Amino acid sequence: MLKVSHMDTFIGRKRIIKDVSFQVKPGAIVGLIGPNGAGKTTIMKTILGLTKFTGTVAVDDQPVTENNHAALSGVGALIEHPAIYPFLSGLENLKLYSRDSDDMDHVINLLQMQTYIDTKSKDYSLGMKQKLGIAIAFLNRPQLIILDEPMNGLDIEATISIRKIIKQYAAQGASFLISSHVLGELQKVMTKAILITEGKIIVDKPISEFNQLSHQQYKILTENMDQTTQIFKDNRIPIIKSDDYLLIKHDLLFQVQDLLYANHVRLLELSPRGMSFEQIIVGILEKQRRQQHEK
Incomplete structure (x- = not known):
């Protein structure tokens, strides 16, 4: 049109x-x-x-x-x-x-x-x-x-x-x-x-x-967060610490679950953590400004 x-x-x-x-x-x-x-x-x-x-x-x-x-x-x-x-x-x-x-x-x-x-x-x-x-x-x-x-x-x-x-x-x-x-x-x-x-x-x-971008991270809560953090660190799993839980990328979901099971760590919560449309747009604009500043 x-x-x-x-x-x-x-x-x-x-x-x-x-x-x-x-x-x-x-x-x-x-x-x-x-x-x-x-x-x-x-x-x-x-x-x-x-x-x-x-x-x-x-x-x-x-x-x-x-x-x-x-x-x-x-x-x-x-x-x-x-x-x-x-x-x-x-x-x-x-x-x-x-x-x-x-x-x-x-x-x-x-x-x-x-x-x-x-x-x-x-x-x-x-x-x-x-x-x-x-x-x-x-x-x-x-x-x-x-x-x-x-x-x-x-x-x-x-x-x-x-x-x-x-x-x-x-x-x-x-x-x-x-x-x-x-x-x-x-x-x-x-x-x-x-x-x-x-x-x-x-x-x-x-x-x-x-x-799809708004659900690219998952929130993880286990019965032993210190042990969980160490397991992820040992296996080079990138994480973001937030309050009393961890955030991981959605494409690592199955790998993370397998690691926790293998190490006998009980999973208490695994849920998508969405970003608002505004947050996504602001993030894109901030990235653009950084790239312009680096040129």
Whole structure:
């Protein structure tokens, strides 16, 4: 649905996005994540033809250029702040973008905006304005939906609702590119994660691979921890000491169990110790910074 190849984006003469390539397949929910200033919003603006770039961007095999935005007819977007007119009602704002009144009514009901849709948007709360911006992005049954920090200003109930709607549209074939600092929420919907820092992609993987990473260590507790530690040391088993237990890599699991059995050490607990998605991402970024510092 979206194919970005060797994209460089410039602000003035400065190259902000550096040789970025990735794809978003139909029905995929791709999370674009990274620290502040990494280039997430700039990538989204470039895809929408709003900034000068080299390389190629294609939506449904149609190229996006500075002078030709026809490829974007099937794209909905919310970038930075909702593009709404404050002295128009929510409904009037939607009518400016809508090509199908039935679809517009469907989006209003889906986002549960009926009680305030006729009120002037200048009187909306931050969360209400955000939902209106999301509603605009979902109008006209887009094939590709680009959302920049969509959960900003939303309460828990609205966040859960948006999450369900994203999954619903994806199940019907719509593709998503979403940036968010709320990684826990993003993890619940995305099928692939793209990690960007300093304008470069450093990770582009299915979310399933991150889930595997989160269970790469096992917690071990035995009836004699001192003896266990010595056994592992004698057999060159790398361990991490943590409080009153030990951590080992998952690929050493069977070897460790055999050693304990051979040495008559009773195992009290053996369980996976997961890392959160945030911890994995922070670890990758820290490793990247160390490598850059060593160069």
